Structure formats: C-alpha cells, structure tokens
Amino acid sequence: MEGECRASPARSWGLPAGGAGGDSPGGDVPLPGSISSSALLQTEVLDLDEDEDDLEVFSKDASLMDMNSFSPLMPTSPLSMINQVKFEDEPDLKDLFITVDEPESHVTTIETFITYRIITKTSRGEFDSSEFEVRRRYQDFLWLKEKLEEAHPTLIIPPLPEKFIVKGMVERFNDDFIETRRKALHKFLNRIADHPTLTFNEDFKIFLTAEAWEFSSHKKQGPGLLSRMGQSVRAVALSMKGVKSRPEEFMEMNNFIEIFSHKINLIDKISQRIYKEEREYLDEMKEYGPIHILWSASEEDLADTLKSVASCIDECCKATEKRMSGLSEALLPVVHEYVLYSEMLMAVMKRRDQIQTELDSKVEALTSKKADTDLLTEEIGKLEDKVECANNALKADWDRWRQNMQNDIKSAFTNMAEENILYYEQCLATWESFLTSQTDLHLEEASEDKL
Numbered sequence: 001m002e003g004e005c006r007a008s009p010a011r012s013w014g015l016p017a018g019g020a021g022g023d024s025p026g027g028d029v030p031l032p033g034s035i036s037s038s039a040l041l042q043t044e045v046l047d048l049d050e051d052e053d054d055l056e057v058f059s060k061d062a063s064l065m066d067m068n069s070f071s072p073l074m075p076t077s078p079l080s081m082i083n084q085v086k087f088e089d090e091p092d093l094k095d096l097f098i099t100v101d102e103p104e105s106h107v108t109t110i111e112t113f114i115t116y117r118i119i120t121k122t123s124r125g126e127f128d129s130s131e132f133e134v135r136r137r138y139q140d141f142l143w144l145k146e147k148l149e150e151a152h153p154t155l156i157i158p159p160l161p162e163k164f165i166v167k168g169m170v171e172r173f174n175d176d177f178i179e180t181r182r183k184a185l186h187k188f189l190n191r192i193a194d195h196p197t198l199t200f201n202e203d204f205k206i207f208l209t210a211e212a213w214e215f216s217s218h219k220k221q222g223p224g225l226l227s228r229m230g231q232s233v234r235a236v237a238l239s240m241k242g243v244k245s246r247p248e249e250f251m252e253m254n255n256f257i258e259i260f261s262h263k264i265n266l267i268d269k270i271s272q273r274i275y276k277e278e279r280e281y282l283d284e285m286k287e288y289g290p291i292h293i294l295w296s297a298s299e300e301d302l303a304d305t306l307k308s309v310a311s312c313i314d315e316c317c318k319a320t321e322k323r324m325s326g327l328s329e330a331l332l333p334v335v336h337e338y339v340l341y342s343e344m345l346m347a348v349m350k351r352r353d354q355i356q357t358e359l360d361s362k363v364e365a366l367t368s369k370k371a372d373t374d375l376l377t378e379e380i381g382k383l384e385d386k387v388e389c390a391n392n393a394l395k396a397d398w399d400r401w402r403q404n405m406q407n408d409i410k411s412a413f414t415n416m417a418e419e420n421i422l423y424y425e426q427c428l429a430t431w432e433s434f435l436t437s438q439t440d441l442h443l444e445e446a447s448e449d450k451l
Contacts (some may be wrong), residue, residue: 158191159340261342
C-alpha cells in the first residue's frame with residue numbers, strides 16, 4: 001500500500017495532487033467517492049446491450065469536451081474533430097519522456113530472447129541525470145508490473161502485451177511480432193509515466209535508470225521464495241472465503257467491469273475477424289488486375305478498356321492496403337489493450353476484496369473473542385486504515401481510467417471512420433474517372449463513325 005495514500009505533485013492531466021479530489025476533467029466524469037449506478041452506466045462509450053451484432057460505440061450524449069489531454073499516445077488524425085479541441089491556456093507540464101526502440105536478438109546456449117533499448121529524458125530533480133539509456137527484456141517489464149501491483153494493489157496498472165505469441169503467428173521472433181510487442185511496451189511505460197502516482201514509484205525509476213548489473217542486483221532484493229509462497233497461500237485463503245458485504249459503489253463498479261469485459265472481448269473478436277477477411281479480399285483483388293492485363297492481349301478492341309480496369313483495381317488495392325494499415329495500427333491495438341485492461345480490472349477488484357475480507361475476518365474473530373482482544377483491536381485499526389486507503393485509491397484511479405478509456409475508444413473509432421470515408425472516396429473517384437474516360441472514348445468513336 002505504500003504510496004497510495006500520499007499526495008503526488010499535480011501533473012498536466014488536470015487532476016489535483018494524488019489524482020483524487022477536485023473537479024474531474026470532462027463534464028460527465030463522476031467525482032471520486034460519488035460513483036452511482038446512473039453515472040457508471042448512463043453515458044458509456046460502448047453500447048452495452050446484449051446484441052452481438054450491435055456495435056454502436058459512441059454515446060449519444062458524449063461531448064467533445066470529454067476529450068482532453070490524458071493520453072499523449074492517443075492516435076489522432078488531421079481530419080479528426082478531436083484536433084479542433086485545444087487547451088491552449090494549459091501549460092505543458094510533462095517532465096518524463098520515454099522511448100522504447102531498437103529491439104535486439106540475443107542467443108545463448110540456454111535461450112533466445114529480445115532486448116529493447118529504453119531512452120528516458122526528464123527534468124525531475126530526483127533523477128541523477130537528464131537522460132538515461134538502458135536495455136531491458138520482456139521479463140524485466142513483467143517484474144516491473146508485479147512490483148507496481150505489490151506496492152499499489154488497488155491502482156489500475158497498465159497491461160503488458162501477452163507473454164506468448166498471438167494466435168496465427170508461427171514464428172515467435174519474426175519482425176511483425178517484435179514490432180507489435182515493441183509498440184505495446186512503449187505504450188506500457190508511457191502509461192505509467194503519465195499516471196499521477198505510479199510515475200513516482202521507486203522501482204519504476206530504477207527500471208528506467210539502473211545499469212544491467214545494478215538492476216539485476218535490485219531484482220534479487222525482493223521477498224524470498226518462502227515469503228512469496230506464504231503471501232500467495234494467504235491470498236488464496238482469503239479469496240476462497242469471499243467478501244461478505246462489498247460496498248454498493250464497488251458492486252456497481254464490478255458489474256460495469258463484467259459488462260465491459262464481455263463487450264470489449266466481443267468487439268476485439270469481431271475486429272480481428274474483419275481484418276482477416278479484409279486481408280483475404282486484398283490478396284484476391286491483387287490477382288484480379290493482372291488477369292485483365294492478360295485478357296487485353298487477346299482482345300484488341302477491348303484492350304484499352306481492360307487495361308483501364310486493371311489500373312483502377314491496382315489503385316483500389318493501394319487504397320485498401322493503406323486502410324488496413326490504419327486498422328492494424330490504430331484500432332486493433334487499442335481494442336486489444338482494453339481487453340487486457342478488463343482482465344487487469346478484475347484482478348484489482350479481487351485484491352480490494354481480499355483486503356476487505358482480511359478486515360472482516362479480524363472483526364469476526366474479535367466478536368467471537370477467539371484471540372487476544374487487545375491485539376485484534378490494534379490489527380483491526382490498521383486494517384481499517386488499509387481498506388480506506390485502498391478504496392480511495394481505486395475510486396480515484398477508476399475515474400481517471402474511465403476518462404482515458406473514453407478518449408482512446410472514441411479516438412480509435414473516429415479515426416477508423418475517417419479512414420473508411422477516405423478509402424471509399426478514393427475508390428469512387430478512381431471508378432468515376434474510368435467511367436468518364438469510357439464515355440469520352442465512346443463519343444470519339446461515334447464521331448469517327450459519322451465521318
């Protein structure tokens with residue numbers, strides 16, 4: 001729980017210190033501690049009814065003012081309405097910039113793995129220098145995520161990309177897989193850097209700055225195997241016991257998470273299927289043009305027309321490739337990231353319940369006088385503070401996460417709509433040009449016949 005109850009310096013996301021209290025950015029975001037059922041379910045980004053074919057993703061009451069500068073990695077488009085909303089009066093207070101690049105393969109007698117270069121630039125006083133460069137592998141990122149969860153059990157830690165390869169990928173270390181993972185790791189670190197509490201975590205700082213030998217030594221300083229096993233057994237025992245009376249606001253939060261998880265998984269599944277079918281369509285269309293070229297060689301009277309058709313098909317192929325590139329880079333990663341977020345939210349809620357269950361068990365023991373009452377009273381007091389701290393941290397982080405989610409989902413689908421409009425406009429213009437040329441050709445031929 002260390003760090004969750006301390007105030008953090010106010011950052012550029014517009015939250016007061018610690019990310020709690022004050023007015024929430026965006027008109028429809030509930031204040032910490034005042035989450036209600038209507039506030040949770042009235043203005044959702046996703047349409048949460050049970051119809052699988054209904055993929056409406058925008059709230060009818062959504063305002064452009066919801067879209068603030070929470071996520072600097074939010075994909076944007078020059079045509080997007082989002083870019084019309086600017087906050088020129090707000091100073092840019094970002095003081096931590098992280099880049100993940102230059103993946104490098106390492107082959108040893110035991111294993112093969114990839115490391116990534118991490119460049120950090122900062123103006124913070126607690127850093128010894130203004131710029132750092134280190135190399136980390138996936139297991140190091142996993143260690144960081146676990147340390148953040150350990151220190152802040154009820155904060156919403158950004159998700160890591162899956163450890164194993166995505167379905168359909170045969171080669172684990174092919175270029176596409178490595179690049180996809182690099183982008184996800186880059187987003188993971190920048191999500192942490194933009195978080196009002198996680199960004200000041202000491203393990204995060206060490207991850208960004210420590211040399212290889214120093215970092216390896218620091219990783220070994222964690223709790224021993226027996227201690228970790230004891231914590232795991234205790235957590236399992238508490239989860240088996242279950243929480244007796246979860247507060248109403250967390251019941252509503254849990255219900256939202258379950259619905260959100262179902263819907264975002266469904267959208268991810270359908271989006272992947274659409275992308276796969278579009279890829280198959282593109283592959284077939286690429287074979288369509290050359291056939292017209294071959295045909296034109298045997299049809300002298302139709303040669304020009306067939307070649308023009310082949311040219312149009314080629315232009316449409318290029319437009320389709322560009323649209324699919326936008327889909328794979330802007331929409332699919334955002335949707336899949338929130339699939340992982342939904343799993344993370346369930347884990348956070350489970351950890352919150354475990355803390356409350358521990359308190360409930362102590363209170364029950366005190367009531368039945370099964371142990372030293374003075375000792376139990378002292379433990380109960382500490383656990384009450386722990387539960388209150390955990391609840392406040394989750395409520396504040398919940399508001400921040402929902403605002404980020406709305407921004408990201410709206411932006412991703414707005415960009416997809418713009419890409420689709422541009423795609424169909426290009427294809428339409430291509431075929432209209434073809435029809436115009438054929439009309440002109442027909443008129444020329446008619447005029448020659450009259451002569």
